[in-house]
Amino acid sequence: MPASTAVTQGGxxxxxxxxxxxxxxxxxxxxxxxxxxxxxxTDTTLQxxxxxxxxxxxxxxxxxxxxxxxxxxDTHTVIGTLTSNGTKTITEAGLFTAxxxxxxxxxxxxxxxxxxxxxxxxxxxxxxxxxxxxx
Amino acid sequence: MSDSKAEPLVxxxxxxxxxxxxxxxxxxxxxxxxxxxxxxxxxxxxxxKREN
Numbered sequence: 309m310p311a312s313t314a315v316t317q318g319g320x321x322x323x324x325x326x327x328x329x330x331x332x333x334x335x336x337x338x339x340x341x342x343x344x345x346x347x348x349x350t351d352t353t354l355q356x357x358x359x360x361x362x363x364x365x366x367x368x369x370x371x372x373x374x375x376x377x378x379x380x381x382d383t384h385t386v387i388g389t390l391t392s393n394g395t396k397t398i399t400e401a402g403l404f405t406a407x408x409x410x411x412x413x414x415x416x417x418x419x420x421x422x423x424x425x426x427x428x429x430x431x432x433x434x435x436x437x438x439x440x441x442x443x
Numbered sequence: 444m445s446d447s448k449a450e451p452l453v454x455x456x457x458x459x460x461x462x463x464x465x466x467x468x469x470x471x472x473x474x475x476x477x478x479x480x481x482x483x484x485x486x487x488x489x490x491x492k493r494e495n
Binding site for chain 2: 311312313314315347377389401414416417418419420422424425426427428429430431432433434435436437438439440441
């Protein structure tokens with residue numbers, strides 16, 4: 309399963325909206341799922357978001373910070389931990405602006421499926437580095 | 444195949460904590476950072492040295 313990830317087209321709108329101070333929510337809600345179709349920038353949802361189980365699975369609000377990859381504060385980092393409510397195999401994850409629905413900011417299809425049992429947890433770290441080249 | 448572009452650069456990392464407390468660091472599980480170009484450059488350097 310080849311990995312793929314990107315800031316979505318909706319995510320681009322979130323970035324520019326935040327820059328001009330409009331009311332778009334912060335994209336720090338982490339969801340996961342079982343889709344394996346490669347990421348497209350036109351994605352607006354995870355392919356097959358996990359919402360099942362009992363209690364029903366819910367997105368987790370991660371912690372967002374500015375971090376440094378190449379130059380000071382050039383990276384948006386979101387860290388959050390999701391705990392499995394059953395036996396499942398996770399193949400995709402994403403960042404949203406809300407606990408339900410919301411706008412998809414980043415989607416990633418994982419290079420390797422993550423097999424989980426109940427009460428296993430996964431800490432995801434999303435890094436989005438803003439870069440610019442001089443041509 | 445993906446239509447991901449090189450900018451912004453996205454990496455997703457994952458660390459599993461099993462119910463028994465054991466930890467598995469999976470490292471980067473998805474990225475759109477293109478590593479092909481440095482590899483090609485390295486191969487080209489090696490080939491050039493061999494030709495000399």
